[in-house]
Amino acid sequence: MKAKHQRLILAVAALVALIGAGLLAASALKDEAAYFYAPGDVRAKGVEPGKAIRLGGMVVKGSLKRAADGVTLHFDVTDGKATVPAVFKGIAPDLFKEGSGVVAEGAFDTKGAFIATNLLAKHDERYMPRELDGMTYNETTREMKAER
Incomplete structure (x- = not known):
């Protein structure tokens, strides 16, 4: 067999192996690729x-x-379609409050309540730390100043 044919066969075999590995990885991930489940998805x-x-x-x-x-918090999480009861034992983040977004890590118990082991409080793009509330950034001097 010529060297040209050997290289062609090797390239085709590598391509088939690469496609197979991609399909195998995609089938293994299935539903696990989601960053989080919404209460409506859970229901x-x-x-x-x-x-x-x-x-x-x-x-x-x-x-x-x-x-x-x-230290134990009981709260409900909703996405507008469904509501799920949740329990967290520990110190909650400062941004965690009613009406705010949250991503809770944990698992469901047999009664249907979500037992959170970690809370990740979310904020919108307009978030301003309390320490900087009422301050503005001056591009020219590169410093923070209180608003008047």
Whole structure:
């Protein structure tokens, strides 16, 4: 066999192996490629208890309750289609409040409540830290100044 044919066969075999690896990786990821599940997705598809996922949505206003121990939070997460009860034990981020966005890491228990192990509070693009509220940035002098 000529060297030209050997290179062609080797190139075709490499291409087939690359396509096979891509298809295998895509089939293994399936639904796991989502950054987080919304409450509507959880209600529609269902998630088995104990499976580690991220649940994302908005904290329902009026649903945030602190337990007597001071570190356990009970709240509801919604996406406008469905609402899921959630529980978190620990210190919540400063941005975590009613009506704000949240991504909670954890798993569902057998009763359908989401047991969060970590809370990631989300903010919009207009977020301003409390320390800088009422301040403006001067491009020329490159310093922060209080607004008048």
